[in-house]
Amino acid sequence: MAKGKKTCKILKDIRKQIAEENDIQLITEECTYKGDCRGTCPRCEAEVRYLERELEKRQRLGKVAVFAGMSLGTMISAASCDTTEPFSKKEPLAGDVTTEVMVPPQPVDPDTVIEEPLMGIVPWYHNVFFFDEETYDSLLKDLFVYPDMEKLTVIKGKLPYEHLGDGSECNTLEKLVAETREFSAPSYPGGEQQMLKDIAEGLKGKVINGRYKGVMEVAFNVTPEGNVETVKIENGLNVNLDAAVIALFEQMKWNPARYKLENGDSSVFECRCIQKIAFPLK
Amino acid sequence: MTEARIFAVSRHRLTTDGDGCTTLVTFNGCPLRCKYCLNKVSWKEDGGRVYTPETLFEEVKIDQLYFLAxxxxxxxxxxxxxxxxxxxxxxxxxxxxxxxxLVETSLNVAPEMVQTADPVLDGYIVDIKDMNPEIYKTYTGKNNALVFENLEWLLHHGDPSRIVVRVPHIPDYNTDLDVAKSMEQLKAMGVTNFDEFQYIIR
Incomplete structure (x- = not known):
């Protein structure tokens, strides 16, 4: 069996095991290519990209990717691979399983009476607004997209966790959206350009080693008081720059999200935002 | 900005250059001139392609899933x-x-290089050639005093199990007895992981 085909088989087995460990549906086909190959091809690479996207979706739902310690020694033997000198005479990795899977808090019993309005409860993995039953009923059920934010999703009444779970439930969730001209997202005083200037000013003089080019995504809550909390870097560039940006955001004051009620009053809500920042800052 | 010349980036190495699935990145530049060097192209200081850490990361991260798995x-x-x-x-x-x-290294470098890199490395694959200074000099063109010094330092500053010492049988340069002596000497120093193997001359 040519070396490339053996490598291909082993990598395919790794992909299958990743899919199984993380409950991802992966349909693979037996490769019918007859000649020698490098061990990978566009189809194999596409499977890897698919797995990465699925794992990222699960991470957004609070699940950590599970990688059992895959024993390459066993896979290589199974592929009847004629390897070159082995790295060491150590035993192959044991198949110990890491089971650090974070799950959201357990859902509230649907029959539980919730006495206080659930405004202000925000899960970290979604832009979600919570309204009481009355407010929700007055909203239109269409998608609202802000130019510099991810899609917003509105959840009716109860805690959202009962709606959230695997991908299929998330799709249902995405249908529960609202559009209103009476709603305003959180905003930085002075606008986005002012925010970028302030970030640049805040980073001035700091020596930050590591990658400094790319688009960073910063996720954070803006409380009804305008404070910034629960800052998390969703797509960081390097640990030093990420930490510096988190520190800056935690000091910021934003204008909170507002919704105009039917009686003309406006009400503030906690909102989770995702802000994209392109480095280097201009 | 830090740059280096790299003459090959080899994906999907399966246990040949470390545990798991690895990508082998080979730099230009070497202080040794081994008679049976597999990668004489690395002797050309101006060969290969210029990379920065960022451009290399962008290229190799395609296999991150395999690395983690x-x-x-x-x-x-x-x-x-x-x-x-x-x-x-x-x-x-x-x-x-x-x-x-990991690094696949001869350890024949200034000690400060080893001590600078050690905090960010998970392991070493050391090709010791031969512990006998005369055999070493004949085969590589350099003496091995720095190799001793660096290996001692590594064995005393960290877990010895992260070091694998490759002890080759080198046709025309050392004998089975020389290899056995090298192994004894390395064991006495504290090396615990060995890869004794035969150079195959084609």
């Missing part, structure tokens, strides 16, 4: 990777702590 990562070789310690340090800052970073 098999506890593999990137193995730096060459040439002599410990001549590029700043590059390796910056690369570590980019890839984070989940990738394993």
């Amino acid at each position: 098999t506890r593999g990562g990137v193995t730096f070789g060459g040439g002599e990777p410990l001549l590029q310690t700043e590059f390796i340090k910056e690369f570590r800052a980019l890839c984070g702590n989940q990738w394993k970073l």
